[in-house]
Amino acid sequence: MNLVEFGFVYVGLLGLFIFILLFGETPLFQGTPVSFVHWLITSGIWEGVWLVAGKICGNWGISALDKTQHACCERSNPLLQIAYLLILMVAYYLYEREFLSMLPFPGIPAWHRWTALASVTTCLAVFLGTSASDPGTVTKATLQRYSAMYQYDNVTCSRKVCDTCILLRPPRSKHCPACDRCVARFDHHCAWINSDVGLLNLRWFLLFLTCNLLLCIYGLCLGVSIVGGALDRHQVRDMAFWDPSQDKWVVVGHQFRPLLEWALKMYSTGVTIMVFLGIAALMMTCFLGYHLMLVARGMTTYETFKRRLWQEEATYAAEVEAADRYGMDDMRSVHDHSSGKTSGWVWWTWRRKRRKLVSIPPHLYSKGLMSNFWEVLFPLVPRSKLT
Ligand SMILES: [Zn+2]
Ligand SMILES: [Zn+2]
Numbered sequence: 001m002n003l004v005e006f007g008f009v010y011v012g013l014l015g016l017f018i019f020i021l022l023f024g025e026t027p028l029f030q031g032t033p034v035s036f037v038h039w040l041i042t043s044g045i046w047e048g049v050w051l052v053a054g055k056i057c058g059n060w061g062i063s064a065l066d067k068t069q070h071a072c073c074e075r076s077n078p079l080l081q082i083a084y085l086l087i088l089m090v091a092y093y094l095y096e097r098e099f100l101s102m103l104p105f106p107g108i109p110a111w112h113r114w115t116a117l118a119s120v121t122t123c124l125a126v127f128l129g130t131s132a133s134d135p136g137t138v139t140k141a142t143l144q145r146y147s148a149m150y151q152y153d154n155v156t157c158s159r160k161v162c163d164t165c166i167l168l169r170p171p172r173s174k175h176c177p178a179c180d181r182c183v184a185r186f187d188h189h190c191a192w193i194n195s196d197v198g199l200l201n202l203r204w205f206l207l208f209l210t211c212n213l214l215l216c217i218y219g220l221c222l223g224v225s226i227v228g229g230a231l232d233r234h235q236v237r238d239m240a241f242w243d244p245s246q247d248k249w250v251v252v253g254h255q256f257r258p259l260l261e262w263a264l265k266m267y268s269t270g271v272t273i274m275v276f277l278g279i280a281a282l283m284m285t286c287f288l289g290y291h292l293m294l295v296a297r298g299m300t301t302y303e304t305f306k307r308r309l310w311q312e313e314a315t316y317a318a319e320v321e322a323a324d325r326y327g328m329d330d331m332r333s334v335h336d337h338s339s340g341k342t343s344g345w346v347w348w349t350w351r352r353k354r355r356k357l358v359s360i361p362p363h364l365y366s367k368g369l370m371s372n373f374w375e376v377l378f379p380l381v382p383r384s385k386l387t
Helices: 003-023 033-057 059-074 079-098 112-132 143-147 202-233 256-266 268-296 301-326 329-338 344-355 369-377
Strands: 174-176 181-183 188-190 195-197 240-243 248-251
Touching (some): 003 033, 003 268, 202 268, 268 301, 268 369
16 A cells, blocks of 8 residues: 555545534434444443453452543533643644744745744634633622523523532533533533633634634645645656556656645645645534534533433423323334434434424524624624614
8 A cells, every 4th residue: 555545545434434523413323333333433432441351350340440430521621722732732733843943935935833833822812812811700799690591491501509609500601520610601611711601701712713723724725735836846746657557667756646645745734734634624624514503503512412302302201292192102112212222314214204203492582683693793792782
């Protein structure tokens, strides 16, 4: 296998891995090898590790692993924050050494070294700002303000006292067990910033995603241009290579494969960083797009989860009631069967039909596209002033 084939296989396998991780759990893949591999990655391997630790070290090993898992995954910790900083610094250092130090090229001025540094510094500053920003912590001082902003919808939130904070939870707030606090308009706990995303810092979080996406796109475009400049400088297109299939020397010209092979051989680190930037840009686009869609609909990540859960539970209750009332054992048995080991497509079709059994109450918090975005950008301006 040559370098180009290895590169394609590597990128393909990495893409497949990310796809399985993101979508392996969806009902569509239930009972298929995709869901099995997802289980293996997310649970199977870890269950194996626990089993081996138990066999070798006994209860002590299991208890040590439990404590480590609790500290790393369920409590607030800076592991991913450190990982982000390391990735940013190391990637910039290697990119500078491999690509930027070659500047200038015709059409690519040397000031890109400074704009690249400024872009990385901006991302770093936004990252620190997002990590340090207050998501909208509910305290005695802020309780009244946050409580007056929305009303309870009794689907995603209801009038309830938080057992830990001993405060009445304002509508749309939630207690984060990792950070041990109630957060207004709670969106999600983000391990990358080791904090929550909520009412006050969603705008910071969106800026953080946007900056990183732009940095990846800039790095990709600049990298492609620099490799192009290096190809010209070394007059690679005028070179010839031996093609065994044609049994003769062939001029490289604009053939993609020999050009890529040359780039991989000369700048393997830089090209690897570009592959990483490409994958990161793709994931960032999906993530940012999803959050912008939520903002446009006036919804939070937590609310989408809660509403889905509400509908699942209400549908199941309606099925059970209908089955009891009409003696239709089928309904319940089909449901039990469908949540079991049936194939993805059957489950999918059945799920679509089931949704029609119960209609979920309308979402109360959307006030129109402009108003929804305004609320995120200027969270402390009262709603009444927007309309
Ligand atoms: Zn949290
Ligand atoms: Zn709380």
